[in-house]
Amino acid sequence: MASIKWVVNGLVWNDAAGELEKKHIRIENGVIAEIVGGEAPAAASDEVLDASGKLVSAGFIDMHVHLRDPGFTHKEDIATGTRSAAAGGFTTIACMPNTRPAIDTPETVRYVLDKARTEGNGVKVLPYAAISKNQLGRELTDFAALKEAGAIGFTDDGVGVQRAAMMKDAMALAESIGMPIIAHCEDDSLVEGLYVSEGKFARDNGIKGIPNESEAIHVGRDVLLAEATGVHYHVCHVSTEQSVRLIRLAKSVGVKVTAEVCPHHLVLSDEDIPGMDSNWKMNPPLRTPRDVEAVLQGLEDGTIDMIVTDHAPHAEEEKARGMQLAPFGIVGFETAFPLLYTTFVRTGKWTLGFLLRRMTEIPASVFGLDSGRLEAGAPADIAVLDLESELAVEPEKFHSKSHNTPFGGWKLHGWPVATVVGGSVVWSNHTA
Structure with a gap:
């Protein structure tokens, strides 16, 4: 699992405004340290997950x-x-x-x-x-x-x-x-x-x-x-x-x-x-x-x-x-x-x-958990999702041992591309 210090250029949902905003998330010791706007920070490439054009959620x-x-x-x-x-x-x-x-x-x-x-x-x-x-x-x-x-x-x-x-x-x-x-x-x-x-x-x-x-x-x-x-x-x-x-x-x-x-x-x-x-x-x-x-x-x-x-x-x-x-x-x-x-x-x-x-x-x-929030002080548990690409459900490609689903062949948007737990990337098919 690769640890990262930044998720940059992601689109974060602003509930009050009802819109997506480009933000950069800094991670320290597995915790979200800050969420900032503006230009993406300079950092070593192996410490950054570039989420350009993608939704970033808790x-x-x-x-x-x-x-x-x-x-x-x-x-x-x-x-x-x-x-x-x-x-x-x-x-x-x-x-x-x-x-x-x-x-x-x-x-x-x-x-x-x-x-x-x-x-x-x-x-x-x-x-x-x-x-x-x-x-x-x-x-x-x-x-x-x-x-x-x-x-x-x-x-x-x-x-x-x-x-x-x-x-x-x-x-x-x-x-x-x-x-x-x-x-x-x-x-x-x-x-x-x-x-x-x-x-x-x-x-x-x-x-x-x-x-x-x-x-x-x-x-x-x-x-x-x-x-x-x-x-x-x-x-x-x-x-x-x-x-x-x-x-x-x-x-x-x-x-x-x-x-x-x-x-x-x-x-x-x-x-x-x-x-x-x-x-x-x-x-x-x-x-x-x-x-x-x-x-x-x-x-x-x-x-x-x-x-x-x-x-x-x-x-x-x-x-x-x-x-x-x-x-x-x-x-x-x-x-x-x-x-x-x-x-x-x-x-x-x-x-x-x-x-x-x-x-x-x-x-x-x-259930009284400390996760579920995308804000400073919360655990750096993050999902990055592609809202634009349409892909068909292919059960044979599931990561589960089992493929029992009624949704095979359905064409859907909103596919995850990377998942971060405690500041470490635990899964990714990210190509950005």
């Missing part, structure tokens, strides 16, 4: 990813996952505990942190720990010991906590040590054996679909439990109109609830599924156009706080089993910003600042 933060390590390293590992994240402009990622073994002991938390330090590429990896031992929903893990080992919150993501009593106990315990509960909201009794949502695709193909209530029932239950316990409760990958309505109501009465949404739930509906192609199978499933409109409105009005990828790599042979038998999930690191920039910013639906805040400043604020 590095993206993804609070919901799957690195598959330990246990599923044929899908992804920490080395390939952090490289893929860097290629997407992400400088901080939070990995889920549904590994084998699950991240449910201090030893496993330390394994992830140690491997990120020794085999990762510098991208910051923040591990979540499981709420229940082996994610079985029967016995709580040792929250205090997991926090001390470096866990940043507790979740059984991949499965919903089915028993309300266990979730309430988990929330009370997490609140007592100042930690958040992050919830995968899914009532198993409504989804068992199903693989697409209730909607036009399911009807057209004679398939029984997953109802919206499977998600919303847990959201409704959990916001009441969060109100009772006072915990910071964070809702994973919101996908339904009912969930948005419940979160909006909970926020309006002062419940400490935050929420996230994935790019695919903002861009695609079940009516876009082209056929029985397992690259379109994810959990939550693609919902109806009405749900897409609801989550968009929820993000735009602040009901949903941030954007995450839910990067979920699977091996090609696993996805080849077909829509019914293949595992849920798609990769997301390398397409997230280009997909959203092309769909919403270039079309004038969002400002560039709106998108950047939901991928940087807001997730950092929600």
Whole structure:
């Protein structure tokens, strides 16, 4: 990793003015020392990243990813996952505990942190720990010991906590040590054996679909439990109109609830599924156009706080089993910003600042991170992006071990060209 002292000639978003301005960023000891205008400073070429004509942003933060390590390293590992994240402009990622073994002991938390330090590429990896031992929903893990080992919150993501009593106990315990509960909201009794949502695709193909209530029932239950316990409760990958309505109501009465949404739930509906192609199978499933409109409105009005990828790599042979038998999930690191920039910013639906805040400043604020800001005194975690070039999504060129995406062939703008963490270039295809 090459350390640099300057990022020069970059275009930095000025939110107050609503425009891009040419700036130069000086870095000292891994921290942004100053951001200045005027002429580019004189410096040794090996100490400078020339970002001429490119957007320079705080590095993206993804609070919901799957690195598959330990246990599923044929899908992804920490080395390939952090490289893929860097290629997407992400400088901080939070990995889920549904590994084998699950991240449910201090030893496993330390394994992830140690491997990120020794085999990762510098991208910051923040591990979540499981709420229940082996994610079985029967016995709580040792929250205090997991926090001390470096866990940043507790979740059984991949499965919903089915028993309300266990979730309430988990929330009370997490609140007592100042930690958040992050919830995968899914009532198993409504989804068992199903693989697409209730909607036009399911009807057209004679398939029984997953109802919206499977998600919303847990959201409704959990916001009441969060109100009772006072915990910071964070809702994973919101996908339904009912969930948005419940979160909006909970926020309006002062419940400490935050929420996230994935790019695919903002861009695609079940009516876009082209056929029985397992690259379109994810959990939550693609919902109806009405749900897409609801989550968009929820993000735009602040009901949903941030954007995450839910990067979920699977091996090609696993996805080849077909829509019914293949595992849920798609990769997301390398397409997230280009997909959203092309769909919403270039079309004038969002400002560039709106998108950047939901991928940087807001997730950092929600989870108490010191990153997510492009300003003096902040960590020199920086993404450099080409807003002008149009390139097609080529899954076979992903840095991830896996290529499971519905976006293959899509032509997008806004591709990352360099990623800097703590003043070191951790990934680049920069040609300037």
